[in-house]
Amino acid sequence: MTNSGDAVRIVMIEDDAGHARLIERNIRRAGVNNEIIPFTTGTDALAYVFGSDGSGEVSSKRHLLVLLDLNLPDMTGVGILEKIKANEHTRRIPVVVLTTTDDEREIKRCYDLGANVYITKPVDYDNFSNAIRQLGLFFSVIQVPETQ
């Protein structure tokens, strides 16, 4: 992936700096070297994904992958997921939900809204880093849609 002309950028929306750092470390350990753009608030992340005009057109030319935490200070991750999957230009962006919630209804709701992967952050760190590494594997096989 890194050798493609327009490399996939990972948009990480995570308000907890510790979690963000742990996720990043594990992604790197998994051998994924794509650029990671961190956001701690939903507002900033949406501004990046949808552009300054909010139309989402900016993303139609980009290869993105979104790592999304559901518990954000300014809005819910579900809301962000909904917006991304509802927009013509952004709905093909793969969204990986990575959160502490393991509530079945929440998981089901995310998949209903179009989430591609749902990963629970386990307190058991080994499981956690395992999951992230598998995610790295997932990154390496995932086909990000070509720019139109």
Place this chain on the structure above:
Amino acid sequence: MPPDPQRLLRTTYAFGAAGFAALLLLMIASFWLAQRTQSTTENVLKARAQRTVLVRLLSTVQDAETGQRGYLLTGEDRYLKPYETAISDIEPRLRDVRAAFKENPEEGPAIEKIDETIDQKLAELAKTISAFNAGKSSEALEIVKSDHGKDLMDQIRVLIGEAFQHVDKKLSQGVEQQRIDAAAARQFSLLAGTFILLTALGAIATIVRYTRQLVSARNELQELNTGLENRVAERTADLKRANEEIQRFAYIVSHDLRAPLVNVMGYTSELEASLETLQALTNDPQFHVLATAEAAKAAVTTDLPESIGFIRTSTQKMDGLIKAILKLSREGQRVLAPERINLADFFDSVADSVQHRVSSAGGEIRIVKPLASIEGDRLALEQIFGNLVDNALKYRAKDRPPVIKISQVSNRWGAVDIEVEDNGRGIGEEDRERVFDLFRRAGPQDQQGEGIGLAHVRTLVRRLGGEITMSSQLGRGTTFRVTLPSKLNIRG
């Protein structure tokens, strides 16, 4: 004003009694008046009879006189015949008169006088007849001419006329009395009838008023009832809201607590990973050259791993507790699925699921049948009784095989009481309420567990609309009594 049934009864009885008394009075008066009318009528009839006998007496005396005159004038026997008939009739006629006036002694002297005068008249008549028969017709005529006979006859007429007047007076008095009695009867009937009607109206008015009061009281009651229902509904809604809030609170808190825990755990692992590098460093022979090498090695190989170990176990424990709270709050939010459950089959399957543990401990589970059939949430019931049986096995007495008895102790209307009795180690007096609290455990802490089992059980039982109580004797055993509604009432 609330209607007073006693007062109503009293008033109605009073009206009824008054009406009845009036009716009775009317009956007595009518009877009395009828009696009076009858006696008056009898008097009138008697007076008429008296008139008749007097008329007949007078006419008989007149017949006798007429016969005498005819005989004296003609000397023919055919004129003597009426005279003789009349003479013989006089006595019976007089008897009739006496009989008719027998009940009127005040008329006795007048009758006597009539009797006497008639006797004298008869004597005068007989005297003239006998003189004529003896051929002394002139003498007979003399007697007639003396006007003695005429005077007697006039006297008789006057006397009988007087008697007539008395009788007529009585007759008109009787008729007048009858008229008065009839008028009195009419007036009295009218009065009594009106009175009875009034009492009846009074009774009806009382009943109508009472009925109105009853109706208005009933309406008021209905309104109150509706108000009460509304209030209950409001309170229930409040409670439900509060409960939901608590559950949401528990959920959010436990959820948000996990986020920092992920960091604690994650960075502990990172520390561990870094530690390995450090340990490798301290094993390097070159490292020992340093003055602080020994202390550093001790820290890296002993102190740090120990600290990290404590952090790890504490975090794991905390994670367990948070999971327990999450589980409880989720259990409260789960939608119950009511279904008909045959408790006999249900407990058989509960027993089956722990059979190998029971038999390996040499114990037994006794399920006392018959058992009722209830409508409930199977999953919740499985968790409730699974937990209780699990506890009974877990906290069994060390010196004897476990014996667990499950029985239905009563079948009240709308509820079923199930007892789970064991011969385990029992729960001390001071721990009876604590065991139901979250994260609290009783007795020697020799078993794995977080202290959420019974808290969970109680939450579930209450969720199903039931209650759980416990009795226990330390060292002898514990009995849990679970009261379940026979029909699940889903309160949202």
